[in-house]
Amino acid sequence: MTVEETLAEIVKDQVFFDESGGGVTLSGGEPLMQAPFVEALLDACHERRIHVAIDTCGHVPRDSLKRISQKADLFLFDLKLIDAALHEQYTGVSNELILSNLQLLAREQTPIIVRIPLIPGVTDTRGNLEGIRNLLLRMGLRKIDLLPYHEIGLGKYPRLQMDYRLQGLKPPSEEDVQNIFQKFSEEGFTVRIGG
């Protein structure tokens, strides 16, 4: 798909962006794996004055992030685990690059919403959430989305002939999510559940 073709699809929805103040979110996979395409699309959208958000896991080359960071209107930045070892255990990579990328964006004052998945027993532990909170406070980032684990994907894995590795894991309770929401709010964060 070319930039022009993608833009043609995007423009179809411009009336809704105009009305709602919304725009495009480039998501993935990881959009920054195709940084030159993303950059070209960003430019094309901006010519049309369409707002662009980048949804990234943060584990991307610093250079590509740097180029894009000056152009994107908003970053949706995943932050899963603060502990490097745990991060490596669950995702296969260390979080070192991710954290330094986040630091870079924070310094450049790009608008950022940090997105924290709440996976019971993995990311929703007190230690992890406190670590994240302290880091964000230090960086001056105040907007977060809490993304409670859900089971929508359950049916899709078998259809793709893939193994579902969280079999049996239940979503966090409403109450647990509310408690986490409460704690972040009290610290002055703007918190959304879902989003």
Added chain:
Amino acid sequence: MNDRVARLRQESLDLKPWLSMERAALMTEFYQRSADPSAPIRRARALQYLMENKTIFIGDGELIVGERGPSPKGTPSFPELCCHSMEDLEVLDTREKISYGVDDEARRIQKEIIPYWRGRSIRDLIFDEMSEEWKAAYEAGIYTEFMEQRAPGHTVLGDVIYRKGLLDLKKDVERSLEGVDLLNDPQAHSKRQELRAMAIAADAVIRFVERYAEHATRLAEQEKNCVRRDELLEIAKVCRHVPAHAPRTFREALQAYWFVHLGVVTELNTWDSFCPGRLDQHLEPFYRKDVAEGKLTREQAHELLQCFWIKFNNQPAPPKVGVTAAESGTYTDFANINNGGMKADGSDGVNDVSYLILDVIDEMRLLQPSSNLQLSKKNPDSFLKRGLEIVRKGWGQPSIFNADMVVEELLRQGKSIEDARCGGTSGCVETGAFGKEAYILTGYFNLPKVLEITLHNGIDPRSGKKIGIETGDPRTFANYDELFAAFRKQLRHFVEIKVRGNNIIERLYAEHMPAPFLSLFVDDCIARGKDYNDGGPRYNSTYIMAVAPGTCTDSLAAIKFHVFDKKNLTMDELLRALNSNFKDSEKTRLLLWNKTPKFGNDDDYADDILKSVFDLFYDEVNGRPNTKGGTYRVNYLSTTCHVYFGSVTGATPDGRKAWEPHSDGISPAQGADRKGPTAVIKSAAKLDHARTGGTLLNQKFTPKLLEGPEGIDNLAHLVRSYFKLDGHHIQFNVVTASVLCEAQKHPEKHRDLIVRVAGYSDYFCDLTKALQDEIIARTEQQFFSQ
């Protein structure tokens, strides 16, 4: 809601509709005795006889009074239009849905009156006059005929009754009578008859209301409870003033409307009953004045409106049978209160009463009256959002109309700017100039059926009869254009059959069933000395309603794409698959169903075909003259007729199996839209709404999707976006758990169903059974908790 309203509302909900023979018996008595040679005068005297003799009913605790039947939910019949057979009564009494209780006494009376009306009722006259080809097309389900059981109505009251009482209107009638020029006007005699009939009809209702005043006074004398006694005396006082005189207060305005309403729906069983239209604007001056003078509080106004609402709910639609029952299977009589929009000078029309009415709609939650928002770009978001809060509760009201578009549609039809701004929508989605237009819906038109007949060279495969014209064996068509040209010829053939029939039926009503009472309230009937049914109104439109543009478009797209463009199938293979209802060719069906560009996905391949179907129907219908000095127009709604039309249509090239429902309104075929609501809106907006008199778009959501202020905001953005693209109407069905269960069983029909889980949405049919079950359980819960 207070105790009074709660009780009256519950009574209205608990009572089952029943057939009252009072009107039929009185009407038969009158016709047997009267031999007045003038049709309008005979009709006016018939109304007088009814109003003098019908039962007067004032229920305990009522503040707004008046019933069409002898008591709430007592539904009269209209034998002079359609005299039910004994079998019809059996059907009415016993059918599973939309039944009406019929007791032995009713059966006895019906048996007595049937012989008199045989060959005299309008229905008999219509079927006597219709040609064989008309009957064949009617029986095949190409179209329906609105006027075989109900009279032309499709009109809405303007502001006249708030300015003038019946006595003032009588003076207008007298002035018009004086002006009739017997020397030079060839129609002078009939004008005099009509005007005299209007005066008699006015007297008939004045007398009817007098009887209410007398009854209220009598009840007051017997009443021991002094609070209720005062209320009854107040009722008597109100009834002594309106509608003979113009109302002075908020309460008198409501009561005046209600008596005029009863007069109209007793005179004839007009389609869409009757409706006060822009109620918030009509009531606002009374509300403001009464509140300023300390005569009325918001609570009192609220209570009076609630009592008014219950009155509508007490009047089920007159009982229909056969095809007419199938095409609109509901107790709803389609009175549709308009709220918001703009004033005659073009300024924002939302006022305090608009919000008051929204509160009433929310709290009353009644089937009738129906209600809508006329949403102009000038109206504040707070108005829209208050409406959407009600929409979210999931019982189907209010629907939302683009008021700016309604004005544009009316202007395109040649209405003056003031008349256009005072117009609105009635029935389901029909645009009209309120108080000034007869916009008569004459029947639904089955687009996919015409395509089916085109594909069979004029033969209806269901019956094997040749009811169309020979437009060529489609196997010989070299390209899509040849097919489309054949479709055009076939469509023209059936439109012309329908119009020929309409031109007779219009005259039958004009000559046999004038409506002198209704004519009093529609400009310019009095000034012209002409009846509502005979071109008296300022504007006279005749509509044919296109049904299933979605199914028709997808079917044409499938042929174009698979037979002509991609050559995946030959025409012969396609026809054989259709004729066998895809028996042994499920693979072909899935190809057609899944791998075809379909309307509703913002895909120009399909949407351009929709536009061509729209243009075709428009070109064949719009602008033809009717018999009343007006023209034919098109609109796009189906009520429940897409189900009936589907039941007479075999398998279609879009992969729909035989006898399954067609798409409704201008919505995509069930499950054809797979790119979400924004794509549906984009596709639907490609239809040129300005050249219609109304279109209907249904959207489905589960409650969770609409949760919180964000849910309302999103919905508001969606509505505003559609209206920015010049859409006419949108309504939201909040899906119930039972629909979700149905979707679990038949996912192919519910591909479009989106559900929200936490912050994510997905197509319901793509979820696992376990997750679907969870969502069903949660949806159930949400409905309970409301």
